Amino acid sequence: MHSNSFVYISTYVQTVGKNPEVLKKDLLKNITTLEENGYNACGMLRHQFGGERSFMTYCYFDDWDQFAKINDNSEPLGGNPKQLFGDHTDKLAAVVVRNLTKPTTYVLEAKYSFGPYLTDNERRANAKTLFAAYDKAFGGCNMAEHMWGPELTWNFYCGYDSYADWAKKVEVLSVIHEEELADLELGVLNHSDHLMVRVER
Numbered sequence: 001m002h003s004n005s006f007v008y009i010s011t012y013v014q015t016v017g018k019n020p021e022v023l024k025k026d027l028l029k030n031i032t033t034l035e036e037n038g039y040n041a042c043g044m045l046r047h048q049f050g051g052e053r054s055f056m057t058y059c060y061f062d063d064w065d066q067f068a069k070i071n072d073n074s075e076p077l078g079g080n081p082k083q084l085f086g087d088h089t090d091k092l093a094a095v096v097v098r099n100l101t102k103p104t105t106y107v108l109e110a111k112y113s114f115g116p117y118l119t120d121n122e123r124r125a126n127a128k129t130l131f132a133a134y135d136k137a138f139g140g141c142n143m144a145e146h147m148w149g150p151e152l153t154w155n156f157y158c159g160y161d162s163y164a165d166w167a168k169k170v171e172v173l174s175v176i177h178e179e180e181l182a183d184l185e186l187g188v189l190n191h192s193d194h195l196m197v198r199v200e201r
Contacts, residue, residue: 002040004060006067007095007144009155013052013087020046020053027055028201034059038070043198045107050194052087056109060095067092091149097131099140104159106166109194110134111153115187126186127154133181134158137173153190166195 012027014020024046031042039059047054061067112130114123127143131154135141138158146152160166 002060003062004040004098005063005095006061006147007093008034008039008059008061008067009091009093009144009149010057011054011089011091012057013054014047015086020055023055024199027057028199031057031059032201037074038066043103044201045109045196046199048106048195048197050109050196051192055199056194056196089150091151091155092147093144093149093155094147095142096145097135097141097143099135100138100142100157100159101140102159103198104161105198106160106162107196107198108134108138108156108158108160108166109196110156110158111151111190111192111194112156112188113151113153113190115189118187122187123154126188129184129186130154130181130188131156133173133176137176138169 012023014023024044027044031044035042039061042057042059044058045056047056061070112127114126118126124145127145131141131143134156135143135158138160141156141158144155144157146154158169160169
């Protein structure tokens with residue numbers, strides 16, 4: 001059994017005027033290669049609502065020794081492959097809560113960063129307070145904590161089966177927010193939401 005304690009998350013922004021199906025096919029091949037190189041399980045999500053029109057891929061790994069073996073043994077990209085995306089970021093994160101136990105059709109990613117005047121443990125505590133609301137409203141979410149990459153964020157991943165299901169869960173979340181969170185000083189610096197659909201392989 002794999003612990004899947006860490007996750008490698010990549011976001012790819014669609015180039016203006018290009019067919020997203022071309023990028024999708026290329027990324028599906030890429031995550032298959034990543035699994036062949038040694039990651040435990042990979043998947044892909046596609047933007048529906050939120051920021052840039054993008055795809056997000058993810059791959060789990062158990063520990064840094066596994067990560068090192070994969071990346072020390074993988075061949076670098078040969079030749080001059082054509083870049084099919086407009087922008088790209090990578091993030092390595094620790095999976096600190098795993099309550100989303102099934103691969104739902106749709107996934108919400110909520111990202112939070114906190115003020116620089118807070119300690120790391122204060123940020124963690126505030127992230128847990130916010131996460132508890134999502135976890136309760138959606139009936140189980142995952143939380144990832146920043147390890148390496150450009151964004152010092154806590155990322156929540158919550159599933160829903162349809163937008164009718166989404167509406168019910170958002171109503172619950174809204175009540176929790178008004179009754180329990182609206183007056184709390186949590187030091188949120190930035191927050192973004194991304195609604196995505198799972199890409200079948």
